Amino acid sequence: MSFDVIVLGAGLWGSACARHLAEMGAKVALVGPAEPDNAATHDGVFASHYDQARISRRLDNSPDWALFANAALRRYTEIETLGGRKFFHKVGALMAGPETGTGSDYMRDTAVVAQAEGIEHEALRGGALRERFPFFDFPDGILGLFEKDAGWINPRAHVAAEIGAGVANGVMLLRDEVVEVEDIGNGVTVRCATGETLQADKVVVAGGAFSKAPGLLAEPVPLQVYARTVAFLEIDKAETERLKEMPSVVYFFPNGEGDCYILPPVRYPDGKTYLKIGGDPTDVELTTVAEMKDWFRGDGDTKAAAYMAEQLFKLMPDLASKGVIHNSCATSFTPRGNPLIYGQTERVFALTGGNGAGAKCADEIGRLGALMVMGQSLDDEGYSTTFEP
Numbered sequence: 001m002s003f004d005v006i007v008l009g010a011g012l013w014g015s016a017c018a019r020h021l022a023e024m025g026a027k028v029a030l031v032g033p034a035e036p037d038n039a040a041t042h043d044g045v046f047a048s049h050y051d052q053a054r055i056s057r058r059l060d061n062s063p064d065w066a067l068f069a070n071a072a073l074r075r076y077t078e079i080e081t082l083g084g085r086k087f088f089h090k091v092g093a094l095m096a097g098p099e100t101g102t103g104s105d106y107m108r109d110t111a112v113v114a115q116a117e118g119i120e121h122e123a124l125r126g127g128a129l130r131e132r133f134p135f136f137d138f139p140d141g142i143l144g145l146f147e148k149d150a151g152w153i154n155p156r157a158h159v160a161a162e163i164g165a166g167v168a169n170g171v172m173l174l175r176d177e178v179v180e181v182e183d184i185g186n187g188v189t190v191r192c193a194t195g196e197t198l199q200a201d202k203v204v205v206a207g208g209a210f211s212k213a214p215g216l217l218a219e220p221v222p223l224q225v226y227a228r229t230v231a232f233l234e235i236d237k238a239e240t241e242r243l244k245e246m247p248s249v250v251y252f253f254p255n256g257e258g259d260c261y262i263l264p265p266v267r268y269p270d271g272k273t274y275l276k277i278g279g280d281p282t283d284v285e286l287t288t289v290a291e292m293k294d295w296f297r298g299d300g301d302t303k304a305a306a307y308m309a310e311q312l313f314k315l316m317p318d319l320a321s322k323g324v325i326h327n328s329c330a331t332s333f334t335p336r337g338n339p340l341i342y343g344q345t346e347r348v349f350a351l352t353g354g355n356g357a358g359a360k361c362a363d364e365i366g367r368l369g370a371l372m373v374m375g376q377s378l379d380d381e382g383y384s385t386t387f388e389p
């Protein structure tokens with residue numbers, strides 16, 4: 001089978017890129033496995049979007065990441081309609097942290113970006129912050145920037161919507177794992193684990209952390225992949241009701257003593273409702289594919305989960321939780337903190353490097369990837385970052 005473009009990786013960025021490529025008129029194959037039924041025994045690749053919730057907000061200390069998010073958020077309703085899946089929950093997002101002194105840089109820079117980019121928000125302090133969000137016990141000196149048109153997305157549903165919209169527009173979806181990409185001069189050959197072989201003019205490698213795997217890209221991509229644990233605190237019906245006005249939260253602790261992010265009550269496929277907290281303080285780098293797979297097969301680190309649960313109880317002392325479980329994930333960082341969207345050869349392109357922030361803006365990153373593959377410059381898209389390593 002032969003295509004204009006093969007997109008490797010049916011995750012957040014690959015599914016968006018494939019949809020945009022098809023809209024631009026390309027004949028596209030999207031190749032990637034579905035989520036495994038049982039992570040513990042799975043032998044193949046994993047993804048960083050196997051979860052029910054990712055924070056979605058424009059407020060950011062980086063102008064470019066704020067703009068990526070802004071562009072994507074504006075298209076959520078359209079993607080939900082085209083793909084037939086709702087994924088955005090507009091519960092608001094609160095960025096909080098010290099307004100002055102040690103650890104105040106993030107809030108200061110975020111306020112500057114919000115002002116410069118005209119991101120609608122409310123600034124809350126002291127009594128006003130407590131009154132607005134009575135379930136949080138922020139210490140004195142904390143500034144809260146609240147963006148009401150933000151919230152969280154279900155990343156699985158986002159992927160499903162992008163795939164649905166892409167397939168409706170001619171994208172061929174192949175549930176397979178790519179084991180080798182070969183640039184054959186006048187095209188590329190993509191070999192899959194099942195033995196299937198596809199040909200195309202170009203290939204986009206959007207394999208998340210697994211874009212590092214040998215045999216896919218023309219040259220190694222400079223991603224640093226870190227193991228991350230996330231903790232889930234189960235809550236009952238009454239607690240879910242009490243917290244029904246809770247927004248998504250990113251919180252920088254006083255005195256620069258770390259940070260965390262918190263998702264409001266979200267119902268999971270096991271039928272239970274959880275608050276999720278991330279902000280794993282342990283930085284364990286995963287350097288090989290074998291290390292990544294081993295980490296994803298497990299459920300994360302118990303100590304890191306206990307630490308994060310403790311932070312959550314400090315912020316929400318009245319929280320009535322039925323217990324804590326945890327899981328593993330991985331975050332891919334790039335040398336400059338920018339997403340990598342670049343051609344390594346005329347035919348082989350990299351689209352990876354979420355830097356812990358790539359879920360909410362997946363549709364915009366995918367669109368930029370599609371433009372690049374179609375031979376268009378990204379210089380006039382309004383971003384100041386380079387998309388190269």
Ligand SMILES: Cc1cc2nc3c(=O)[nH]c(=O)nc-3n(C[C@H](O)[C@H](O)[C@H](O)COP(=O)(O)OP(=O)(O)OC[C@H]3O[C@@H](n4cnc5c(N)ncnc54)[C@H](O)[C@@H]3O)c2cc1C
Pocket residue numbers: 008009010011012013014031032033045046047048049053054055056176177178179206207208209210211213228229230261278329330331351352353354355356357358359360361
């Ligand atoms: C714990 C955690 C919390 C996060 N929270 C947020 C948040 O609140 N907000 C936010 O915006 N972002 C968040 N992120 C970041 C976000 O999830 C990632 O940036 C995003 O998943 C990156 O998308 P991706 O498509 O590059 O990678 P992925 O989502 O990992 O998708 C990669 C896809 O490639 C496929 N693949 C890999 N190798 C192959 C192969 N050889 N052949 C075929 N397919 C292959 C995989 O199966 C997968 O589907 C978080 C990340 C983590 C780990």
